[in-house]
Amino acid sequence: MxxxxxxxxxxxxxxxxxxxxxxxxxVVQIFVKNNMQWFGKPYSMExxxxxxxxxxxxxxxxxxxxxxxxxxxxxxxxxxxDKSIKALIQEINFATDLxxxxxxxxxxxxxxxxxxxGLKQIVAGLNEVFQSTKTSPVRVALExxxxxxxxxxxxxxxxxxxxxxxxxxxxxxxxxxxxxxxxAGYDIRSPKGWNEAxxxxxxxxxxEQIVAFHLNDSKGDLGSHLDRHEHIGKGKxxxxxxxxxxxDPRFKNHPGCLETPKEADLKEDVENLRVLxxxxxxx
Numbered sequence: 545m546x547x548x549x550x551x552x553x554x555x556x557x558x559x560x561x562x563x564x565x566x567x568x569x570x571v572v573q574i575f576v577k578n579n580m581q582w583f584g585k586p587y588s589m590e591x592x593x594x595x596x597x598x599x600x601x602x603x604x605x606x607x608x609x610x611x612x613x614x615x616x617x618x619x620x621x622x623x624x625x626d627k628s629i630k631a632l633i634q635e636i637n638f639a640t641d642l643x644x645x646x647x648x649x650x651x652x653x654x655x656x657x658x659x660x661x662g663l664k665q666i667v668a669g670l671n672e673v674f675q676s677t678k679t680s681p682v683r684v685a686l687e688x689x690x691x692x693x694x695x696x697x698x699x700x701x702x703x704x705x706x707x708x709x710x711x712x713x714x715x716x717x718x719x720x721x722x723x724x725x726x727x728a729g730y731d732i733r734s735p736k737g738w739n740e741a742x743x744x745x746x747x748x749x750x751x752e753q754i755v756a757f758h759l760n761d762s763k764g765d766l767g768s769h770l771d772r773h774e775h776i777g778k779g780k781x782x783x784x785x786x787x788x789x790x791x792d793p794r795f796k797n798h799p800g801c802l803e804t805p806k807e808a809d810l811k812e813d814v815e816n817l818r819v820l821x822x823x824x825x826x827x
Contacts, residue, residue: 545757545759545790545795545796545797545798545799545800545820546570546571546605546606546797546798546799546800547569547570547571547759547790547800547801547802547817547820547821548564548569548570548571548572548573548604548606548799548800548801548802548817549564549567549569549572549573549801549802549803549804549806549810549813549816549817550572550573550574550610550801550802550803551563551564551567551569551572551573551574553574553575556591556594556595557574557576557587557591557594557595557642558591558594558595558597558598560572560574561595561598561599561603561604561607562598563810564604565603565604566810567810567813567814567817568813568814568817569604569813569817570604570605570606570799571604571605571606571607571608571799571800571801572604572606572607572608572801573607573608573609573610573648573756573799573801573803574607574608574609574610575609575610575611575612576609576635576638576639576642576644576647577612577634577635577638578612579610579611579612579613579614580612580613580614581612581614582612582614582627582630582631583630583631583634584634584638586638586641587638587641587642592641592642595642599643605799606645606799607642607644608644608645608646608647608648608685608755608756608799609635609638609639609642609644609646609647609648610647610648611631611632611635611647611648611649611650612631612635613650614627614628614631615628615631615632615635615649615650615652616628616652616653616655617629617632617649617651617652617665617666617669617670618651618652618653618654618655618662618663618665618666618694618696619652619653619654619655619662619665620655620657620661620665625665625669628652628669629669629672629673632649632669632673632684633673633676633677635647636673636677636680636682636684637677637680639680639682640677640680640681640682644682645681645682645683645755646682646683646684646685646717646719646755646756647682647683647684647685648685648687648719648756648758649684649685649686649687650687650689650695650697651663651666651686651687651689651695651696651697651702651703651706652665652666652669652695652696652697653693653694653695653696654694654696655694656694659696659702662694662696663696663702663705663706663709666696666706667705667706667709667710670684670706670710670715670716671710671711671712674710674711674712674715675711678712682715683714683715683716683717683755684715684716684717685716685717685718685719685755685756686703686706686716686717686718686719687718687719687720687721687724687758688700688703688718688719688720688721688724688725688728689721689724689728689771690723690724690727690728690764690768690769690770690771691724691727691728691729691769692727692769692770692771697724698724698728698729698769699728700741700744700745700748700749701748703718703748703749704748704749707748707749707753716753717753717754717755718745718749718753718754718755719754719755719756719757719758720745720754720756720757720758721757721758721760721803722757722758722759722760722761722762722781722785722786722789723758723760723761723762723764723771723772723773723774723779723781724758724760724771725741726762726764726765726766726780726781727762727764727766727767727768727769727770727771728767728769729766729767731766732781732785732789733766733781733782733784733785734785734788735788738785738788738789738792742792742794751794754795754798755798755799756798756799756800756801757789757795757798757799757800757801758801758802758803759776759786759789759790759800759801759802759820760773760774760776760802760803760804761773761774761775761776761777761778761779761780761781761782761786761804762774762779762780762781763779763780764780765780766780768780773803773804773805774804774805775804775805775812775815775816776802776804776816776819776820777819783819783823786819786820786823787823790820790823790824791823791824791825800820802816802817802820804816
């Protein structure tokens with residue numbers, strides 16, 4: 545895998561790339577706007593120029609986006625659902641301006657209306673979003689979830705349901721989170737468990753749809769549905785789980801991105817990246 549981490553865009557979108565390089569990242573994930581606000585301002589020409597300069601330096605293998613946490617396509621028709629659709633359209637447009645290949649999205653929450661209704665709303669929302677951004681090449685990478693509350697995506701079949709029903713499945717992809725896998729009840733701590741999960745993914749929507757991984761240890765145990773990330777080897781997944789994950793030859797060129805707790809000096813990212821690289825088998 546190509547290792548990296550989520551980076552802050554504070555001070556300018558180009559700063560995220562600089563921070564990633566400083567921490568030793570090969571790949572970087574970013575929010576394309578403030579993740580706790582519905583809408584953001586379009587990038588200025590100067591923003592895009594500085595970003596393009598950093599990109600042209602060629603120090604990173606890949607950059608991709610993550611949507612804001614307020615977006616919920618799984619809700620029934622309401623003001624917040626309308627805002628979610630408009631926000632996702634804006635974020636895809638921002639990602640297009642940045643030349644990002646995909647943007648990661650938590651599928652959504654049904655808010656007590658049941659899985660079937662929630663999934664129905666997600667499909668309808670994505671259809672609307674893709675119709676409004678039909679000239680964009682940016683894909684939406686659905687992320688598996690820990691299954692907390694009424695969140696959809698804890699089972700891979702939820703993602704497959706969406707793939708099977710959207711009008712533009714080529715605009716979809718998948719990003720798999722290791723913490724979420726364990727918390728949702730997938731025991732990926734052994735090579736056998738990991739391979740079974742990948743076989744399920746392949747059977748449901750095709751392993752080729754997986755475009756990235758979030759490499760996070762888990763504060764919660766197997767089936768806890770606790771979405772709390774921990775440093776690599778310090779949680780309930782444990783160090784050995786990451787050994788077979790990062791050495792899976794099917795994903796040797798995929799981004800493997802940290803979303804673990806950290807301070808502004810990024811020392812935690814530096815250490816987690818060191819640990820991940822120490823697990824990679826010599827060729």
